[in-house]
Amino acid sequence: MLQSMLRGKGLIWGYAGLIILFLLPLILPRFYIYIVSIILLTGLLATSLNLVLGYGGIFQFHHAVFYGVGAYATALMLTRTGLSPWISFIVGPIVSAALGLIMGMICIRLSKLYFAMLQISLGSLVWIIVYRWYSFTGGDDGIHGIPLPEILSSPNGAYYFTLIITLICFLIMYKIVKSPFGSALQGIRDNPVRSEMIGINVKRHQLLALIIAGFFAGVAGFLFVVVDTTVFPDMLFWTLSLEICIMCLLGGWFSFFGPMLGAAIIIVLRTFVSTFTSYWTLVLGILMMFVIFFLPNGVLGYVEEKLHKGLIEPVIKE
Amino acid sequence: MLEVKSISKSFDGFKAVNNANLEVEKGEIVAVIGPNGAGKTTLFNLITGILKPDNGKVFFKGEDITGLHPYQVCRKRISRSFQIVNVFQRLTVFENVQVSVLSRQKKTWNLFTPSTKLVIKETNEILESVGLIKKKNRTTALLSHGDRKVLEIAMALGGNPEFLILDEPTAGMAPEETARCIELIKHLSEKLGLTILFCEHDMEIVFGIANRIMVMVRGATIVQGGCDEVRCNQAVQDAYLGRSDVCLM
């Protein structure tokens, strides 16, 4: 499966990375395994956003809503119904996808920044509901100690589960990006009018992209439940959405693996910076400015540019 | 084949297209001429559904296509190129045309087959026919202006059209590029039997390839006729050329 995604040296790095990821629990202490799990699922979340942001050119600035709703749906199923936990896991993403459809249908008639503003408002509405509906969602306490199936209750079990699900989702999203649908989506990003004129129903394609992005954000959400056994309203607060956007920009929103890299950088930074200072958002802001000014295509975009410099044909002026 | 009936469009009270009429028969090449701001591009936008007309109708092969969305118009096998280059700048030349072919074949809902395995032959054929095959792996940012205009046409061809609308196809091209582009348009008309509607400021090109000409002034279509008829028409000379003493060319 890796062959289709990477070539040459990249393939070797890919295999090495995979082997390391699978061996990590043998080397790292528990806390770090937890951090790596969070990086993986947040990377999945950022990549799902990038499907619509980087590939679709849709300004879904409040993407955390789908993550939070997926997590809550799973958590509520696990705590309030007697159904098999495995069903709860699949319900989370489906609820997120459905929310993606509903919010998409409302927002899609607007474009660019207007879309963004409406989407942020609707997302905040969902957050308010979760935050205030104490009897159902637990309000600002969230839900704690969510029961999990036996094999997932150990940190290593949760880690391997997260790793495998993330890899599968990555593969599926990669396939989608490289499919005709992905091509059409990128065309729409570059030029919606032109896309319409070659026969593409722009709104429908964007809507499907939003549903897919919602679904995978929901997967990230239920993975968080598995890793952390809690959910809380901050999971769908807009600051998290901002952080995910920054992950995409920082890692490189025109590269498939960029958002995953961005997620890793941000989470590692956040983990270590917050042990020194409480000004995490300040660090985030400075980082953001640095990216905008010096790495407009993100870290991975920058690296790819350097690697390909010699390969691109020079401009020929006829 | 195409019939535009007293169509109008205003922008904030300004009548960009005012009661315009147009008829194009199958297999013809029809040119729309007129000074800057006459409303040619707006007329094309009305035909292709990018703008909705205030009133008036557009018929294609007898069917009312007024007010359809652009993607629906495209599915009726009407394709167009744009005056201001309108391509996918982050995709390669090949991908630009490929998306168009994929869309034509209704394959853009396919989520799991890699694009690299689909419609390769068709896309290459189109690139071959417009002479862009050697540059197919470049991103469009690395193309010359002339090549981008040709790519515009290639993307339009991806829709396998019967009716092709070209908005100033040779504008801004170097002389050799212009010559090649004219050859291409003739080829499309003669060999592929496409019906072509285009607008152009260069009269030499217009009289060189058009079968019939429509003259547009201040949003209104004033005369439609053969080249000679239009060339010596009094109204055209008064309104458009501003001189009535000599025949055009």
Ligand SMILES: Nc1ncnc2c1ncn2[C@@H]1O[C@H](COP(=O)(O)OP(=O)(O)OP(=O)(O)O)[C@@H](O)[C@H]1O
């Ligand atoms: N979207 C718009 N909003 C407002 N005014 C517009 C719009 N599009 C066109 N116009 C106006 O309508 C008039 C006709 O424009 P149009 O682009 O159709 O002319 P044209 O014949 O294509 O000119 P050119 O030869 O320069 O391309 C112009 O005065 C233009 O300013």
Ligand SMILES: [Mg+2]
């Ligand atoms: Mg124009």
